[in-house]
Amino acid sequence: NNQNVSINLSDFMFNDWDNKYDGIICNPPYINFHDYDNKNILKEIEKRISFKLNGLTNLYTLFLVKSIFQLNENGRAAFIIPSEFLNSDFGKLIKSYLIKSKTLRHIAVINFEENIFDDALTTSAIILCANDNKSCKVQFSNVRNHNDLSNIEKAIESYPDYLSNGQTVEFDNLNPELKWRAYYQEQNAVKYKNLVPFVNYGKVLRGIATGSNEFFTFNMSKANKSGIAKKYLLPCICKSIDSKNSFFTNDDFDKLQANDKTVYLLNAVNPDIFVKKYIACGEEQEINKKYLTANRNPWYSIENRPPSPIWVSVFNRTGLRFVRNEANISNLTTFHCIYLNMFSAPKTDLFFAYLLTDVSKQIFNDNRREYGKGLQKFEPNDINKSKMLNLELLSSDSESEILEYFNLYRKSVIDKKPDESFVNKINDIFIKYYT
Numbered sequence: 334n335n336q337n338v339s340i341n342l343s344d345f346m347f348n349d350w351d352n353k354y355d356g357i358i359c360n361p362p363y364i365n366f367h368d369y370d371n372k373n374i375l376k377e378i379e380k381r382i383s384f385k386l387n388g389l390t391n392l393y394t395l396f397l398v399k400s401i402f403q404l405n406e407n408g409r410a411a412f413i414i415p416s417e418f419l420n421s422d423f424g425k426l427i428k429s430y431l432i433k434s435k436t437l438r439h440i441a442v443i444n445f446e447e448n449i450f451d452d453a454l455t456t457s458a459i460i461l462c463a464n465d466n467k468s469c470k471v472q473f474s475n476v477r478n479h480n481d482l483s484n485i486e487k488a489i490e491s492y493p494d495y496l497s498n499g500q501t502v503e504f505d506n507l508n509p510e511l512k513w514r515a516y517y518q519e520q521n522a523v524k525y526k527n528l529v530p531f532v533n534y535g536k537v538l539r540g541i542a543t544g545s546n547e548f549f550t551f552n553m554s555k556a557n558k559s560g561i562a563k564k565y566l567l568p569c570i571c572k573s574i575d576s577k578n579s580f581f582t583n584d585d586f587d588k589l590q591a592n593d594k595t596v597y598l599l600n601a602v603n604p605d606i607f608v609k610k611y612i613a614c615g616e617e618q619e620i621n622k623k624y625l626t627a628n629r630n631p632w633y634s635i636e637n638r639p640p641s642p643i644w645v646s647v648f649n650r651t652g653l654r655f656v657r658n659e660a661n662i663s664n665l666t667t668f669h670c671i672y673l674n675m676f677s678a679p680k681t682d683l684f685f686a687y688l689l690t691d692v693s694k695q696i697f698n699d700n701r702r703e704y705g706k707g708l709q710k711f712e713p714n715d716i717n718k719s720k721m722l723n724l725e726l727l728s729s730d731s732e733s734e735i736l737e738y739f740n741l742y743r744k745s746v747i748d749k750k751p752d753e754s755f756v757n758k759i760n761d762i763f764i765k766y767y768t
Contacts, residue, residue, distance in 0.1 A: 361396035473517035474499035544625030560607035641670035
């Protein structure tokens with residue numbers, strides 16, 4: 334019965350660009366780039382606001398960009414969205430737009446231990462924007478419980494003044510290339526000296542992506558049933574649960590194979606009649622038309638990804654987990670691959686000993702991505718862009734001491750009696766030298 338209310342049901346990204354609003358409130362859809370018409374939507378945005386965005390952009394951030402464009406003078410916008418874009422690669426251009434527009438006023442990152450949304454494994458942030466000239470800085474705050482939510486209301490009421498219980502950053506000092514976690518959480522790296530880029534020692538790449546693990550992976554029962562000869566099977570760790578310890582040996586692989594675990598990957602080079610028959614079955618199931626396989630030639634080929642000496646977990650709740658790949662086998666995307674450069678490879682054991690320590694994990698954690706219920710994720714570039722201790726500064730005596738403890742730890746793991754005290758001793762050496 335209110336004559337001032339109008340409801341429109343239409344696609345927000347392609348409609349209503351010419352109207353301006355005094356207030357915009359939004360909880361936009363969370364949709365990854367390959368699940369919406371990102372090509373045409375990005376063209377529409379670029380045409381309207383003359384700002385080019387990344388093709389990997391999640392749809393929720395495009396709602397934010399369009400809404401800022403549609404704010405009247407002195408208009409305000411309030412969004413609740415995943416905080417993921419603050420610390421991801423695709424978010425860099427979104428952050429650049431927020432800085433350029435000078436409308437961003439407050440980011441409240443919700444760090445509840447439990448999920449806000451039951452059906453979405455992601456952390457949330459409340460974004461407050463204002464199209465005025467009343468402020469030249471942004472406030473960052475953390476919301477750890479329901480009581481902290483009242484601080485957001487106080488922030489709105491006190492605007493343009495800022496609350497004392499948050500960090501404020503001038504627009505000119507905001508860096509879109511950084512993970513913005515640095516503005517609202519204490520950084521572990523500041524505790525240590527003599528840090529260098531991780532890429533001084535090597536690089537991280539994701540594991541092999543098949544496009545259809547069910548089709549491409551084998552245990553011996555499946556191979557025998559399909560008549561696939563062993564020369565077409567690539568030894569491969571397919572599930573993180575199959576590598577529980579810090580060292581993965583040939584014996585570990587043999588036990589998995591003997592227990593008929595899925596530890597092989599189809600490598601159909603010069604296929605025989607049985608492999609061709611299996612490929613034909615895959616085409617009947619339209620495996621060849623999936624997102625990844627459709628872009629490969631031939632579709633059943635696998636990525637050329639040599640075994641890496643060290644694996645690192647993708648998802649975790651207790652910090653990064655590193656595994657020494659002594660069996661020299663391949664891995665799927667359940668792990669990332671760490672490849673050392675020619676200068677670091679001779680000291681792989683020293684490098685791995687460092688990775689096992691709490692010191693290394695604390696520093697890496699500055700670049701983590703956070704999801705609901707304490708789940709953390711690291712993309713390859715999250716590690717590549719991290720810092721680490723400069724191992725070159727260690728004395729030869731310290732290196733020898735570290736390697737002695739490392740070998741004792743390795744033996745304890747191999748003997749199924751892992752003794753973490755040896756890792757703690759290594760950690761203490763790094764703390765002594767680098768804090």
